[in-house]
Amino acid sequence: MTATPGLWPLVGEGEAETAVWCYDNRVPGPEIRVRQGEPVRIVVENKLDEATTVHWHGIRLPNAMDGVPGLTQPPIKPGEKFVYAFTPPDAGTFWYHPHADSLRQLGRGLAGALIVEEPETIPVDRDILWMIADWRLKPDAQIAGGFGNAMEAAMSGRVGNTVTLNGAVSNGVAVHAGERIRLRLVNSALARIMALRFEGHRPAVIAIDGQPCETHEPVGGRILLGPAMRVDILIDMRGEPGRRYRVVDDFYDGLAYWLTELAYDSNPPLRKHSSDAPLSLPRNPLPEPNLDTAEHHVLKLQGGMMGGNGMMGMGMMGVGMSHGAIWAINGMSMTGDGQADMPPLLTLQRGRSYRLTIRNDTAWWHPMHLHGHSFRVLRRNGKAVPHHQWADTVLVSPHEAVDIAFVADNPGDWMFHCHITDHQASGLMVVLRVT
Amino acid sequence: MKRRIFCLGAAAIVLAGPMPAVAGELIHATLYKNPQCTCCEGYAAYLRKNGFSVDVKPSNEVAEISREAGVPEKFQGCHTMFVDGYVVDGHVPADIVHKLLSERPPIAGITLPGMPLGAPGMTGTKASTFTIYAVTKDGTPPKVYATE
Numbered sequence: 001m002t003a004t005p006g007l008w009p010l011v012g013e014g015e016a017e018t019a020v021w022c023y024d025n026r027v028p029g030p031e032i033r034v035r036q037g038e039p040v041r042i043v044v045e046n047k048l049d050e051a052t053t054v055h056w057h058g059i060r061l062p063n064a065m066d067g068v069p070g071l072t073q074p075p076i077k078p079g080e081k082f083v084y085a086f087t088p089p090d091a092g093t094f095w096y097h098p099h100a101d102s103l104r105q106l107g108r109g110l111a112g113a114l115i116v117e118e119p120e121t122i123p124v125d126r127d128i129l130w131m132i133a134d135w136r137l138k139p140d141a142q143i144a145g146g147f148g149n150a151m152e153a154a155m156s157g158r159v160g161n162t163v164t165l166n167g168a169v170s171n172g173v174a175v176h177a178g179e180r181i182r183l184r185l186v187n188s189a190l191a192r193i194m195a196l197r198f199e200g201h202r203p204a205v206i207a208i209d210g211q212p213c214e215t216h217e218p219v220g221g222r223i224l225l226g227p228a229m230r231v232d233i234l235i236d237m238r239g240e241p242g243r244r245y246r247v248v249d250d251f252y253d254g255l256a257y258w259l260t261e262l263a264y265d266s267n268p269p270l271r272k273h274s275s276d277a278p279l280s281l282p283r284n285p286l287p288e289p290n291l292d293t294a295e296h297h298v299l300k301l302q303g304g305m306m307g308g309n310g311m312m313g314m315g316m317m318g319v320g321m322s323h324g325a326i327w328a329i330n331g332m333s334m335t336g337d338g339q340a341d342m343p344p345l346l347t348l349q350r351g352r353s354y355r356l357t358i359r360n361d362t363a364w365w366h367p368m369h370l371h372g373h374s375f376r377v378l379r380r381n382g383k384a385v386p387h388h389q390w391a392d393t394v395l396v397s398p399h400e401a402v403d404i405a406f407v408a409d410n411p412g413d414w415m416f417h418c419h420i421t422d423h424q425a426s427g428l429m430v431v432l433r434v435t
Numbered sequence: 436m437k438r439r440i441f442c443l444g445a446a447a448i449v450l451a452g453p454m455p456a457v458a459g460e461l462i463h464a465t466l467y468k469n470p471q472c473t474c475c476e477g478y479a480a481y482l483r484k485n486g487f488s489v490d491v492k493p494s495n496e497v498a499e500i501s502r503e504a505g506v507p508e509k510f511q512g513c514h515t516m517f518v519d520g521y522v523v524d525g526h527v528p529a530d531i532v533h534k535l536l537s538e539r540p541p542i543a544g545i546t547l548p549g550m551p552l553g554a555p556g557m558t559g560t561k562a563s564t565f566t567i568y569a570v571t572k573d574g575t576p577p578k579v580y581a582t583e
Binding site: 136144146149150151152155156158159160161192252253254255305306363364365 | 469470471472473474492493494495496497498499502508509511512513550
């Protein structure tokens with residue numbers, strides 16, 4: 001797989017192609033499909049003119065394969081190669097992206113899906129991937145500069161103006177009445193949070209961040225998808241042949257738009273009655289944390305605009321920030337690609353269960369991602385989270401406290417950071433060490 | 436509901452073109468703000484008490500709108516307003532906006548960088564002098580327009 005500059009028709013026919021950075025000359029990068037428990041070997045060649053790495057987001061792999069420059073590997077310099085080799089223990093929907101110069105490399109298009117197939121698939125008519133990306137384009141369809149804007153970093157990050165589905169603005173996705181689709185949703189945006197509704201349809205969530213959950217309908221039919229999150233849904237095409245149904249994203253107040261439409265062909269339904277049997281996926285071999293003996297820590301997310309007592313300017317005095325950070329976790333901040341010499345925020349004993357309370361003391365949303373592990377999402381503001389949910393990236397709303405738990409079974413130094421990339425690069429990033 | 440949001444920033448600039456201000460009546464302003472930032476509403480409320488009618492529009496691209504309007508990144512305020520052909524960035528006091536509209540200098544507009552405590556619409560107590568800069572579109576560095 002080669003990281004390279006390229007051109008891609010993001011906004012469609014008749015419009016200029018957009019200069020992007022991409023894998024194998026396409027956006028998104030190649031859809032990599034592998035089998036659960038079978039070794040994978042991927043050679044990444046860097047044809048960019050700056051160093052890169054690849055992070056296999058959500059895969060529980062050896063630390064040296066995690067793709068964090070300076071922390072788990074030397075950066076892949078221009079013209080060099082790096083061999084990633086691991087055996088994915090979990091089936092599910094994962095993805096890959098750089099962990100170097102993340103704002104520009106991810107923001108210019110370096111991302112792709114990594115799908116780990118179950119040994120036996122569930123009975124659906126089609127298994128479809130939607131990589132949803134967000135771009136800030138100028139009127140000539142080229143990517144606007146201004147990455148790392150300090151005001152945006154202190155607010156909701158660089159949210160764009162053009163949302164693409166599998167690398168292009170989508171006018172519709174062809175579907176047939178009566179079919180059952182497994183739809184794998186991946187949010188590969190730098191900063192855009194999405195809340196998707198499928199008009200006229202009732203999707204059921206079967207997996208979150210690759211990890212199966214109890215099959216359930218999302219609250220209000222709205223699927224919340226922060227940057228880096230994945231949700232697998234089952235959706236029965238119960239619409240009328242020939243009709244079109246919108247897929248709406250209404251996360252930001254006053255800025256709703258439609259992502260695409262489900263465009264039914266005129267053929268009669270595939271079957272008279274779609275199966276009512278709720279399908280669920282086989283569980284992955286995740287160690288269940290022991291909540292009776294788990295050690296508890298509080299991780300406070302701090303900083304940003306409107307932080308603390310009403311308002312904060314830039315720079316944020318008082319929480320011990322360094323490197324010009326705008327954000328911090330318990331007063332510690334890594335910025336940019338990270339500082340490998342910074343001590344870990346927590347040192348965890350290998351094999352031990354941990355419960356972490358992620359307490360958002362800021363006025364902004366944060367999708368918090370832990371490398372090398374998946375964790376149970378236990379409670380939000382003290383209230384139990386239903387459906388036995390696991391995640392590797394948990395969306396924490398302003399002033400919310402989310403309890404997670406996991407077994408620290410994977411040795412190494414692991415990043416824990418916000419996946420709103422501007423926040424990550426400006427301080428909302430620390431290392432947790434498993435010894 | 437928008438079909439897609441491609442080029443919203445560019446469209447916003449066009450929409451925000453000069454509007455006639457009529458003496459004795461409210462001066463119309465259009466204010467672009469982050470949909471999740473609440474302090475900008477405080478500034479709009481302040482302006483409404485000081486002779487303006489303010490149309491508040493949420494946008495995820497305030498930084499880009501501000502840059503396009505001529506405000507360099509280091510001089511950006513947290514929201515961007517267009518009034519009578521000028522850009523006014525950040526929590527600029529109303530008397531200075533009125534001064535701008537009566538003097539009508541040949542500039543793109545004015546900005547109060549950042550979110551200083553005690554500025555109109557902000558909480559906190561004013562800790563130091565506010566310096567409002569004049570910005571242009573020709574690339575010349577911002578100059579001090581007013582202090583308060």
